[in-house]
Amino acid sequence: MSTTEERAAEQKRYAAGKSVLDTVDERFGSSRFLTSVLDKIFPDHWSFMVGEIAMDSLIILIITGIYLALFYVPSSTDVIYAPTSGHVYAPLVGQHMTEAYQSVINLSFNVRAGLIMRQAHHWAALVFLAAVLFHLCRVFFTGAFRKPREVNWIIGVTLWLVVILEGFTGYSLPDDLLSGTGLRVIYSIVEGLPLVGTWIVYDFWGGSYPGTTFLTRLFVIHEFIFPLLIVGLLTAHLMILWHQKHSDFPGPGKTETNIRGSRVWPQYALKAGGLFMIVTGTIFLLAGEIQINPVWLYGPYNPYTVSIGAQPDWYLGWLDGSVRLWPHWEFASFGHEIPNPVFPGILIPGLLFTTIYAWPWLDKKIYSDYGAHNLLDRPRDKPFRTGVGVAAIVFFADLTIACGSDILANDFHVGFERVIEVLQYGALLGPVVGFVIAYKACQALQRTGAHPIQRPLGGVIIRSANGAYHTLSDHHGNGHGDNGHGDNGHGDKADAVANGHGTAEEAPAPVGAADEPAGASD
Amino acid sequence: MSDSPYFDPRHYGIDPHGPWPEDVPKGQDDSHWRYENDPKGARRAELRVAFCWSLTLLASIGLAWVYVAGGQTQVEGALWAMAFFGLGVGFILWARDLLPGTEVTASRGHHDVCAEEDRRAVAESLTRGIEPMARRPFLFKMLGAVGGVFGVAAVFPLASLGPRVHLDLDHTKWGVGTRAVTEDGNPVLPTDVAVNGILTVFPEGYITDALSPTLLINVGDLPFEIPPSREGWTINGLVAFSKICTHAGCPASLYNVQSHQLVCPCHQSTFDVLSDCKPVFGPAPRPLPQLPITTDIDGYVVSQSDYHEPVGPGFWDR
CATH class of the missing domain: 1.20.810.10 (Cytochrome Bc1 Complex; Chain C)
Incomplete structure (x- = not known):
């Protein structure tokens, strides 16, 4: 697509950049480190x-x-x-x-x-x-x-x-x-x-x-x-x-x-x-x-x-x-x-x-x-930990609300004594309630559906005339359509299957949370 | 394709001389960008970025102008925000629409931990020094003792930071016959405080002393419970209590005339004035100390003595 002049300019810029990097490398031996810096990958979430x-x-x-x-x-x-x-x-x-x-x-x-x-x-x-x-x-x-x-x-x-x-x-x-x-x-x-x-x-x-x-x-x-x-x-x-x-x-x-x-x-x-x-x-x-x-x-x-x-x-x-x-x-x-x-x-x-x-x-x-x-x-896969976290948030929230006890009493026209008593009980009971709700919610969420990684990636593998493989109803596998791996755009479809297979092996134990603490069951 | 520089294993955290890891797909190419095959879209994307940056340009001119014109906080805020938003959104659109970099998968390396031989080597290096040292237990004990003594000597300069703890936590500036004055320094007659009124007073000359502020409260003819040992501490219905809350030292300054209670606005400790300022609600653990008062020869309110107990919040040696 690019014209000859463009390509020449590109080469020139590459040479200029490289000569700067070479000058630095001659002093600091920095090329390998700088490659790792520029190539560094951060996950997107x-x-x-x-x-x-x-x-x-x-x-x-x-x-x-x-x-x-x-x-x-x-x-x-x-x-x-x-x-x-x-x-x-x-x-x-x-x-x-x-x-x-x-x-x-x-x-x-x-x-x-x-x-x-x-x-x-x-x-x-x-x-x-x-x-x-x-x-x-x-x-x-x-x-x-x-x-x-x-x-x-x-x-x-x-x-x-x-x-x-x-x-x-x-x-x-x-x-x-x-x-x-x-x-x-x-x-x-x-x-x-x-x-x-x-x-x-x-x-x-x-x-x-x-x-x-x-x-x-x-x-x-x-x-x-x-x-x-x-x-x-x-x-x-x-x-x-x-x-x-x-x-x-x-x-x-x-x-x-x-x-x-x-x-x-x-x-x-x-x-x-x-x-x-x-x-x-x-x-x-x-x-x-x-x-x-x-x-x-x-x-x-x-x-x-x-x-x-x-x-x-x-x-x-x-x-x-x-x-x-x-x-x-x-x-x-x-x-x-x-x-x-x-x-x-x-x-x-x-x-x-x-x-x-x-x-x-x-x-x-x-x-x-x-x-x-x-x-x-995922928080739902560790109900106990999630419950503890929610309990802590409820506790901190209750205390934070308590720092406005005088404002609340004034705004809601109740005695500040009542506000404080309610929040005292809240500080003791709130975390327990928060824990139980979070714990149960995690378990319910677990039942609503498996983690994408735990679902089978497609059911039917089709081999096309030229030897490439692809799967039918592989929505989860292709959910990250822009991912580039498996190279869905350019041939070599076998990779997709290889990845799917590798994924299944890496999958943690199925839902049911075998990794929950022994004491923490409903 | 394989001659493209993007396929160099170095770009995937992979040792070029080792095997290619199974979980890093081959043939990844992140040199593509969003409008690669759409020159019109690319042109539009370029204009979008340029538009964002023009906003920054306009905002910058505006900022300079507002500053020269004398400054105006709300306008400055809007212009600073516009300048930064324009620049930032422009950068993000540039990266999203016109620069290469779809997601790629690379190797993490071997969890970034070292091989067993490397670990053995470092342990050997450490032992080279540790072993001969361990043969001299006397020196270790000596070093511990010397280090301890030197450590103590070295923190002595910290003692210059403040006076050694004296008795000023136990005492206020009230004494025998100390005149009570208002915030403005004027002496107070018992009649200056109307029934159900309160007045903050200070020992004369010590208006800014943090522990001395005192509340004069006129409870009128209401039954006022005090221990027998404090007979004669009041001037008719006029009583004096420390204003410094026994909880955390805030001024307990809200007086509820109906219930005759003092409330500290910081943490809502509530003191019942009619029964010796005992705490009736909130975190305060002790009553507010009472100051014995009387009138001097000119009829002004004076203290008979200092408080008989330390005022304000508690401490270890109270």
Whole structure:
């Protein structure tokens, strides 16, 4: 099809590209590595994209965060509101505030494009955590944490934890009334730790609450320590992912030892770049059109005032809810006490995270499966694991709702006591109900139909006059019509049959879930 | 076809000198693209990409103009979004419609794990150092002890971060005859608080102290239960309780006049003012401490002493 000139131009470009690569290879011996990079295959499934969204949000957070850091003043020094040239926010005139709060107000009103960068930063953090959690659920429900990917599970859960803390420290930097209230609660929780609590808070805050040095330290933690940790952990996360290659759902022609999908170059490079830009566009749309954290409305922090409707950002709602739902119990004996907030604020999250960290090994025990897996489970095929996941989601959701108990009571005109009691029962019974429903739903779904890979691929094999084979009613086998394997377009039909055969051998045990734990039956 | 570079086993993660794995189909060709055989469709696809990128161009000009004109957050948001959407959608359409790359199947390699000989080799390398070291158990013990002591010495600088824990958690700035002042620093007469009214007061000179804020509540003639040891802590119906919630330290600042209850807006701990501010609902484990008050020679409200117990949330040595 191409003309002679086109072909000549093509050859010229190939030669130019090759000479650059040769120059690099002569220094670094890089050709084999670069081939593997450009040829790298990532499986195509929409749910694999959510981790990318998390990474994209992180990039936006870093860029907008650097911009904000150029204007923020991490100082607890008391000042009387003095706007920089430009807009004056009248309600704050004459008010005492910290220099930190004043710098955020000035950044919002008097720095051109400052407000949209601030709101983009905050929105990106919310999107980041949503993507992280979705990604975590995807990995959990499909069993992607199984050998050989346990280490990436550990790194991923740690990232979740650090990102929560990073979000909270960032939310606290403006030193407004809302975030100051949150800090007061966190201070009280940590202060209550046995033996070390008071020492830790005195060292972090530089004295008893609210301290004098805390904002400077918070700034170092938010700008330097946590970002370094997050970038470091994410680098490890991605390097391991790259080395182990992405897991994939089972399907025709897919085995534990092959990988099917689009290559990095050019498909994934352009599409992932495009996704990054769409994520960025979405975050900037949210940042421009939907106000977030209007700290000028909350006012500067002081320890004797609090606003009604004090809720943390959504990703920490469960922690606040836990603190609200825990009854008035505490432990006091032998002249010492373990105060109330320690139990819902540290013990419960500690137990939850320990279980989440340990899950890959619990899962091995539960299913007596110690082998390596590159092919994922469908959630319905592992009802017990799916049930546990749903129970956890219900539990977290109940706690998250509880962090809005005062808002709910107000909106529904019921006493806040009733709201809290209902949610206390919900936290205990909800996970059980969620587990049972999910477990039964998985079993019902299993009965509705076999997994595509477990169905026979066609029934009748036809041999055509020229010796090629194809199958009749092979809808599942040809479901991935663009797949290229078996080469349905260009002769050599025997491949299709060979693949079908290979597939059947790789198929796990038939439905009926022989791989369910012995105790978990209906 | 076999001379095409796309059939090189290297592009499928396969060792060119080894056998071709069974689960990687031969003859795959991902050099095809969507509008390969449809020049008109390809032209339309090209125009679609160009259209997307023109939106980015327009949005960029708009962004620059809005900035120069003084900035406007909503418009900036829309233009940033338009610029990024245009660029991103353009890239995705370019890849989908005009660039090669249908799905292909490649080998994962041998699970990316090494052969047994390789594993033996690395274990040998490690043992080369471990064995001679293990013959010196004394040095190991010494190293453990030295490391421990050095580790402790090395964290000493951390102690500069904050003062050692003193008794300031046990005390507030209230003392004998400390005047109660309002947020604005004005002293308070008992009559400043009407029946069923509340007022937040501070020890004079310490308005920003986090543990000292106190609520004056006028309960009027209502029956007010207090232990006998606290006789004379009130000025008629005017009582003073710590404003700092015993749960997590938020200001317990919502007063329900009908039920005479104080509610903390953070976690809804509820305290019954008429019975010694005992917690009646929510997570707070202890009553709000009461501050003994009286009037000074000028008739202003003063504290008789500090609180008789630590205020605010609990801690290990409370």
